[in-house]
């Protein structure tokens with residue numbers, strides 16, 4: 030046992046911090062955790078969880094319409110934003126309590142206060158100085174704020190969860206996960222939505238077919254997509270806000286939501302004082318065991334700005350606990366991390382995009398299918414599903430799985446296991462489908478697309 034007050038002091042009780050604290054305590058370490066705001070961090074309070082509840086809420090508008098094709102007459106419909114927010118708040122409070130109890134139940138000492146690093150082994154928390162053999166920075170990130178004139182009139186994703194009313198008209202700026210997710214949420218709830226993205230096609234980094242497909246689907250749900258433009262300025266008007274776009278158009282809206290990325294929460298934590306090196310973006314630089322340039326100070330999750338996903342932070346928290354207190358040096362495997370965008374329809378992907386696969390493997394076989402989901406044969410809704418498998422030609426391993434369509438996240442999670450296990454196209458082919466389902470399409474795609482002309486492939490890879 031060390032002469033420090035604790036074996037591990039965790040700053041930040043979000044997904045990663047809580048996981049590291051609980052498992053470290055489980056391995057017998059003396060652990061404390063400090064949280065200044067809310068237990069569960071971004072994901073539970075102002076991220077994944079309430080966002081997904083809002084996605085469910087917004088989808089009902091379509092579900093009511095779709096029911097008609099199945100013989101249902103649905104009566105008068107009305108959406109009440111305060112009810113959604115109150116119910117969401119109740120659920121989040123329940124989850125906060127669970128997180129707190131998990132910590133205390135595991136024997137972790139909890140400080141409901143801001144903690145800062147004093148030196149390599151000292152933390153100041155609630156006006157007290159305590160020492161620890163290891164300090165884990167798990168402070169997460171926050172939305173990047175815009176700089177355009179009038180941007181102080183805009184909101185970021187944190188604010189969406191506490192709006193007192195549903196905006197009738199909203200302009201969403203950005204082309205990443207958060208922007209497309211909220212554009213879909215607001216459109217489903219009945220707002221008039223415009224989404225503006227600075228490049229030619231949103232969701233940079235995703236497979237080109239996926240990006241183009243979603244850009245065709247979203248307008249069908251009422252989202253007006255504006256590409257190659259940004260907001261030049263925002264002004265207050267008697268009737269809301271006027272956003273001037275670089276193309277010259279002025280949009281009258283009630284809210285402007287910026288979703289232009291997130292940045293690490295690394296300021297004012299004393300990290301510079303302790304000599305912890307940060308990247309240019311303010312992320313804590315760590316080695317493969319999450320140690321910073323000061324070996325007793327570690328960092329995981331969004332503050333390290335690697336892959337900003339809750340399950341990745343959870344895995345990192347686990348890795349830290351095992352490495353430090355179970356004599357089991359562990360590094361997270363960052364290859365083939367599946368993810369979903371809860372756009373409408375949703376996207377889920379694992380592995381390489383077609384472009385990246387061509388670059389890495391040279392020859393690839395691409396299987397692609399797009400179809401009307403069975404549900405919409407009777408609902409009459411013009412919504413399509415896209416599925417895509419990318420196979421490296423030489424070894425026939427499946428190196429990329431992409432889907433846009435109903436239940437994409439639920440389907441791709443299982444396929445991610447197959448990919449992780451090294452499944453080949455032949456393994457997919459000899460798997461019997463579940464009928465009738467959309468997912469069976471992934472095991473029945475037989476005909477690869479013709480190879481693109483060389484020039485065409487290069488152009489797509491460069492997109």
Ligand code: NDP
Nearest residue numbers: 203204205206207208228233288289290291337369370371
């Ligand atoms: P992203 O990094 O995903 O996207 C940021 C977007 O904003 C990009 O389209 C980017 O354009 C654009 N952008 C950046 N700077 C500017 C600017 N100055 N003016 C205009 N546009 C700009 O960020 P998000 O905020 O959407 O989300 C942050 C991260 O959180 C995600 O990357 C993801 O890891 C995580 N997340 C995951 C979710 C999930 O798993 N479902 C849900 C929500 C968030 P460009 O591409 O041209 O750079």
